[in-house]
Amino acid sequence: MSATDLLVRRLRGTVLPAVATPMDGRGVVDFAALRGYAAHIAGQPVGGVAVWAHTGRGLYLSEEDRGRVLAVWRSAVDGPIVAGVGVPRSVRAGRPRDAVDATVAMAVRAAEGGADAVMVYPSALLAGDEDAAVALHEEAAAASGLPVLGFFLHGEAGGYPYPPRLVGRLLGLPSAAGLKLATLDRAMACQDAIRAAQPTGKLVVTGEDRMFGPSLMWGADSALVGIAAARVPLTTAVLDAWSAGDHTAFVRASARLDAFAEVTFLDPIEGYVQRMLWAAVWEGAVPEAAAHDPYGPDLPDAERRAVVDCLERLAKEPDTPR
Template structure:
């Protein structure tokens, strides 16, 4: 059995938190806080974790910090670690070749650090060139020796939508383990991509924090989501109930998760990283002084209060995670 097939078997039906990176207000990573956070996340029933992803501000980290962040998670988690790879913000690029080279270099770094797979950020430089998109994934897989995940990322996070035909072609690659969908609020695009992905027998991974329950009903079979950076049990409860066919529990858990998503994934959408950090503080996952997102928009105190009030309401529900 190939490494790609093994990864598919291990991840299907599981939740992978897109984990946050504890930082101070200057963007300095707090590695002591990170180790505690990693240990707490690893204690939950996760299928693995996703590092260097959008929630963890992976493209903003220095190469040295990325390596150390991956090392912390590799030491803490005995399950698959998926690393997001793309063009670091500090890397100057003048065209597609530069962007591909930077992405492939990051994939090699992930392999050297012990990652089990890479999730390839969509590159703006591809400009709709499907053949180039396939070549990007093939190069990342070949250079790193790791399975790859495609990443259908909404434009508000710097991505662009993969058309259904590209999703199908991508999943036909032997090195492709699956595709992660993060269309934000585009129900039809999500449905079309899931339909295109289902025929390949690979992972259909929801990243739809605001359409989590519906995306499972439409056919997603696994999850890699930023919302699980704080609320792992609640996220897993929705997926588990759906897979078990316990529709009553699914509706109740999905309603609770939707309430939390409504308080954390809203305009400005880039603020969700800070909101998740606030939630992680409330959960006792990271300390207050390490709950800063210097790369997102400034948010008013009222937004933090809304997040906290939502968490408090959920805590009063005996069925809440």
């Protein structure tokens, strides 16, 4: 069995949190806090973790910090680690070739640090050029020796839509383990991509924090989501209930997760990283001093109160219907 086939088998039906990166008020990574957070997440019902993803501000970190972050997670987590790879903010990619080279170099670093797969950020410089997008994934896989996940990322986070034909071509690559979807609120685009991915037999990975339950109903079979950066059981309960065919439990779990998503994934959408860090503080996974996102917008205190009020309300409800 190839490494790609093995990864598909291990990840199908599981949740991978797109983990946050604890930082202080100056934007310096707090590695002591990170080690505690990693131990906390590792003790949750996860299939692995995703590092260097949007939630973890992977493209903003220095190369040294990215390596140290990956090392912490590698020592904490037994399951697969998927590393997001793309164009770091420290690199000014003015040409498509520059974007490809930076992404491939990051994939190589991920392999050297012990990652099990890479999730390839789409580069807007390649939008409309399907051959170039396919070649990017081929180069990242060849240089790193790792399976790849395609990443259909919404434009608000720097991505661009993958048409169904491109989805099929990407998942036709021997190195492709699956497709991660993060269309934000574009139901038709999400459905079309899932329909294109399903015949390939590869992973259909939902990253649809605001359409999590529906994306499973449309055909997603695993998850890699920022909403699981805190309160992991809220997310896993939905996927587990759907996989088990327990529709009563699924509807209830999905409603609970939706309530949390409504107060964390909303405009301004880039604020979700800070909101998830607030949630991590509430559950004791991250200390207050390390719960800063220097790359997102300033948010009013009322938004933090909404997050905390939601979590306290959910905590008072029984985990299963009486």
